[in-house]
Amino acid sequence: MNIYDIASMAGVSIATVSRVLNGSEKVSEKTRARVMAVIEKEQYTPNLFARGLDQGTIHSVGIVVPDISDLYMSDCVSVLEKGLEKEGYSCILACSGYDQKSKVSSVQMLLDKMVDALILVGSTYAGKGGGPEETGYIRAAAGKIPVFIVNGIVDGPGIYCNICNDRQAVYEAASFLISHGRRNILFLTNSRSYSALQKLQGYKEGLIRHGIPVSEERILFPGDRIHAVRDYLLNTPLPAFDAVICAEDFLAVGAVKYAHARGIRIPEDLEIIGYNNSSLAISCEPELTSINSRVENLCTNTVDFLVRRLETDEPIPQAADFSGILTFRQTTLP
Amino acid sequence: MNIYDIASMAGVSIATVSRVLNGSEKVSEKTRARVMAVIEKEQYTPNLFARGLDQGTIHSVGIVVPDISDLYMSDCVSVLEKGLEKEGYSCILACSGYDQKSKVSSVQMLLDKMVDALILVGSTYAGKGGGPEETGYIRAAAGKIPVFIVNGIVDGPGIYCNICNDRQAVYEAASFLISHGRRNILFLTNSRSYSALQKLQGYKEGLIRHGIPVSEERILFPGDRIHAVRDYLLNTPLPAFDAVICAEDFLAVGAVKYAHARGIRIPEDLEIIGYNNSSLAISCEPELTSINSRVENLCTNTVDFLVRRLETDEPIPQAADFSGILTFRQTTLP
Numbered sequence: 001m002n003i004y005d006i007a008s009m010a011g012v013s014i015a016t017v018s019r020v021l022n023g024s025e026k027v028s029e030k031t032r033a034r035v036m037a038v039i040e041k042e043q044y045t046p047n048l049f050a051r052g053l054d055q056g057t058i059h060s061v062g063i064v065v066p067d068i069s070d071l072y073m074s075d076c077v078s079v080l081e082k083g084l085e086k087e088g089y090s091c092i093l094a095c096s097g098y099d100q101k102s103k104v105s106s107v108q109m110l111l112d113k114m115v116d117a118l119i120l121v122g123s124t125y126a127g128k129g130g131g132p133e134e135t136g137y138i139r140a141a142a143g144k145i146p147v148f149i150v151n152g153i154v155d156g157p158g159i160y161c162n163i164c165n166d167r168q169a170v171y172e173a174a175s176f177l178i179s180h181g182r183r184n185i186l187f188l189t190n191s192r193s194y195s196a197l198q199k200l201q202g203y204k205e206g207l208i209r210h211g212i213p214v215s216e217e218r219i220l221f222p223g224d225r226i227h228a229v230r231d232y233l234l235n236t237p238l239p240a241f242d243a244v245i246c247a248e249d250f251l252a253v254g255a256v257k258y259a260h261a262r263g264i265r266i267p268e269d270l271e272i273i274g275y276n277n278s279s280l281a282i283s284c285e286p287e288l289t290s291i292n293s294r295v296e297n298l299c300t301n302t303v304d305f306l307v308r309r310l311e312t313d314e315p316i317p318q319a320a321d322f323s324g325i326l327t328f329r330q331t332t333l334p
Numbered sequence: 335m336n337i338y339d340i341a342s343m344a345g346v347s348i349a350t351v352s353r354v355l356n357g358s359e360k361v362s363e364k365t366r367a368r369v370m371a372v373i374e375k376e377q378y379t380p381n382l383f384a385r386g387l388d389q390g391t392i393h394s395v396g397i398v399v400p401d402i403s404d405l406y407m408s409d410c411v412s413v414l415e416k417g418l419e420k421e422g423y424s425c426i427l428a429c430s431g432y433d434q435k436s437k438v439s440s441v442q443m444l445l446d447k448m449v450d451a452l453i454l455v456g457s458t459y460a461g462k463g464g465g466p467e468e469t470g471y472i473r474a475a476a477g478k479i480p481v482f483i484v485n486g487i488v489d490g491p492g493i494y495c496n497i498c499n500d501r502q503a504v505y506e507a508a509s510f511l512i513s514h515g516r517r518n519i520l521f522l523t524n525s526r527s528y529s530a531l532q533k534l535q536g537y538k539e540g541l542i543r544h545g546i547p548v549s550e551e552r553i554l555f556p557g558d559r560i561h562a563v564r565d566y567l568l569n570t571p572l573p574a575f576d577a578v579i580c581a582e583d584f585l586a587v588g589a590v591k592y593a594h595a596r597g598i599r600i601p602e603d604l605e606i607i608g609y610n611n612s613s614l615a616i617s618c619e620p621e622l623t624s625i626n627s628r629v630e631n632l633c634t635n636t637v638d639f640l641v642r643r644l645e646t647d648e649p650i651p652q653a654a655d656f657s658g659i660l661t662f663r664q665t666t667l668p
Contacts (some may be wrong), residue, residue: 060447063427068415071613074408081402081429090443093397093427095415109424113394226616253617260619279405282560283587285594285619 007144010038014144060090061306062110065121066098071249071278075295076121076150083303089116098124104137111141117306119148123163123195126152146309148302151293152194153319160309161319162302164293166195166275167202169324173245173273173291174206176326180333182243182271183212187219188229188255189247199247199275215239222254229254234261242270249274253284256331272331286330294322341478344372394424395640396444399455400432405583405612409629410455410484417637423450432458438471445475451640453482457497457529460486480643482636485627486528487653494643495653496636498627500529500609501536503658507579507607507625508540510660514667516577516605517546521553522563522589523581533581533609549573556588563588568595576604583608587618590665606665609658620664628656 007014012035019027020035027035061084065073081091092113096106103125110118118141126149127134135154141147142158149161177185187203189196204214217239222232229251246252252274256266264270266286274281274290281288305316328334341351346369353361354369361369395418399407415425426447430440437459444452452475460483461468469488475481476492483495511519521537523530538548551573556566563585580586586608590600598604600620608615608624615622639650662668 060426067412068402069409069412071405071408074405075403077408077427078401078403078429081427085429090447091427092394093411093415093425095412095419113424226613250613250617256619279560279584279614280617283584283614283617285590 006035006038006042009042010035059088060092060113060115062092062094062107062113062115062118063121064094064096064103064106064110064118064125066096066103066124068093068095071280072276072293072295073121075278076299079296079299080119080121080150080303083300084306087303087307089306100134107137107141111144115145116310117146117148119150119302119306120152121150123152123193123198124191125149126154126194128192128194146306148306150298150302155318159318160302160305160316162298162305163319163321164195164298164324165321166198166293166324167205169291169293169326170199170202170245170275171206171209172202172324173326174203175210176332177243177245177271177273178206178210178212184239184241185212185218185243185245186238186241186255187245187247188222188251189219190221190224190251191247196247203245222251226250226254226257230257230261233258244270244272246272246274249276249278249280249284249288249290252288252290252331253280256284256286256288266331267333271333273326274331277327281327281329284331289329289332290327292325292327294324297322340369340372340376343376344369393422394426394447394449396426396428396441396447396449396452397455398428398430398437398440398444398452398459400430400437400458402427402429405614406610406627406629407455409612410633413630413633414453414455414484414637417634418640421637421641423640434468441471441475445478449479450644451480451482453484453636453640454486455484457486457527457532458525459483460488460528462526462528480640482640484632484636489652493652494636494639494650496632496639497653497655498529498632498658499655500532500627500658501539503625503627503660504533504536504579504609505540505543506536506658507660508537509544510666511577511579511605511607512540512544512546518573518575519546519552519577519579520572520575520589521579521581522556522585523553524555524558524585525581530581537579556585560584560588560591564591564595567592578604578606580606580608583610583612583614583618583622583624586622586624586665587614590618590620590622600665601667605667607660608665611661615661615663618665623663623666624661626659626661628658631656 007017012031016027017035020032063077063080068074084091092110092115094106094110096103138147138154139156142156147159151163153161153163207214222229244255252272255272259266259270274288277290277292281290301320308314308316341347346365350361351369354366397411397414402408418425426444426449428440428444430437472481472488473490476490481493485497487495487497541548556563578589586606589606593600593604608622611624611626615624635654642648642650
């Protein structure tokens with residue numbers, strides 16, 4: 001028996017149960033009576049959380065990421081954790097992997113921990129194009145507590161999304177390359193997540209907009225590690241190409257290493273653009289031109305939405321999006 | 335009022351309070367009576383955690399790291415989280431920063447969350463040489479629940495440490511460089527943590543062992559970012575040097591960029607060794623020889639210690655140490 005069960009039996013939100021337990025004056029007498037009837041019937045005593053409930057909340061937020069060793073995700077969690085801590089919330093972290101079943105159980109584990117809200121980091125939570133049943137557990141969770149998604153879109157009441165407009169960012173990267181004469185542009189990716197598909201879409205639209213036909217043989221999944229990417233490019237028969245756009249920085253580092261192995265000059269004969277503007281981009285030689293995917297802004301805004309949603313009556317938007325910013329370095333021509 | 339307070343008032347451990355609440359037969363009648371007297375006097379009701387307490391635990395572990403955006407630490411948390419999840423524990427993450435006051439409050443926050451154990455990741459928790467008062471809060475926490483430290487040593491009952499022998503690893507790196515004639519070796523570092531000081535010590539011992547005098551002007555703190563390190567080396571009057579050992583990979587990447595800017599050949603005229611064998615080491619060009627600091631082993635063993643400590647009566651060692659492994663790539667001669 002927990003506060004969700006009480007809320008559900010009384011047909012009210014957990015915020016309302018919390019207000020009743022608080023003695024808040026914002027609850028009508030009728031609602032209060034209904035909630036108290038359930039509490040008494042079920043002999044529910046929220047002792048251990050008493051301090052939290054006095055303030056209307058236990059002040060903790062569940063964060064779910066597929067893989068905390070991923071640079072993008074650990075940056076996100078770092079910004080989220082610092083922002084939430086400043087607002088008085090602690091974080092419970094779950095690493096769900098990419099598998100549907102373990103995503104569902106991670107979310108359930110956090111609901112069992114009585115968190116005030118959930119933050120899902122990464123577009124894998126928006127599904128892989130398998131339809132609404134892939135995200136049903138998120139909508140179900142959002143029926144209990146607010147859910148915030150960093151860089152993925154799931155529609156539904158109580159779900160709030162902050163995304164980087166990956167499609168537009170890659171569209172602009174493609175347009176930039178085409179503007180100085182590149183026509184044979186490879187697209188390297190490693191995922192079919194919402195975000196990865198948006199990037200691919202931006203690539204295709206960039207080509208089409210400039211009258212260049214999209215060829216499936218230029219869209220490659222070369223592997224999950226830098227050396228695997230290099231070796232794939234070295235060992236696979238490829239169509240001629242004069243530029244590469246990558247869905248992740250590590251793919252671009254692999255492309256740079258391929259060019260070194262082949263003696264291809266960067267950027268004169270081959271331009272390369274990465275994605276996420278991570279520390280790999282500046283470790284690489286030459287340093288990578290890369291798309292800044294606005295982690296700081298996405299995560300700061302997520303914390304802002306969360307605090308406004310939990311602590312005020314202000315309406316907040318279901319979604320906010322930020323533009324990626326092309327950060328120029330040495331793998332593209334000026 | 336929480337389970338710690340009850341335990342403290344009754345003069346018993348929280349495990350004993352939990353056993354009393356469980357109806358376990360392992361508690362003497364006298365102890366049971368004393369605990370129950372306190373529970374009744376304080377009107378303590380552990381309802382919300384009832385399920386957890388039936389099993390004697392709420393099965394969550396607090397993890398504290400100074401900075402989750404650091405590659406080493408996010409790798410550690412990733413391995414810890416996966417291992418703990420497999421054992422049925424969830425993780426509550428706190429990012430404490432490097433400041434003493436916020437370390438103390440992060441630990442307190444996790445104790446307030448009623449975690450079963452604490453894991454502190456990173457040698458910053460072993461203090462910065464300021465004496466035992468720097469680690470008093472860790473010993474105090476260990477009086478309540480077991481504390482595990484990843485890559486730092488703090489002495490005290492209930493504190494269990496897994497470390498990489500950083501001193502030995504750097505000693506071997508220095509010996510390796512000296513073995514092919516390098517005599518003027520710089521040491522780059524960015525911290526005075528326990529681990530950083532061990533690395534420095536290994537550097538000094540390596541030189542001394544081979545009859546090379548230690549010169550303070552070869553020990554440098556060149557900054558916290560790759561480009562800052564490069565620029566520091568470019569703009570600071572330096573003694574002649576033919577090799578560099580770095581306490582972190584990013585420092586080594588900065589040294590590589592310095593060599594490129596000066597037209598110095600790597601490894602012929604300058605050998606460079608990094609630390610942690612991170613993804614930066616393979617993004618860099620030429621790729622970095624780097625010390626593998628055994629994150630996987632340290633963290634897997636930490637989980638193993640934790641589970642044995644919480645779930646069995648087996649004695650576990652206060653400390654276990656692993657040897658760092660020099661991983662050879664292109665910034666050193668064969």
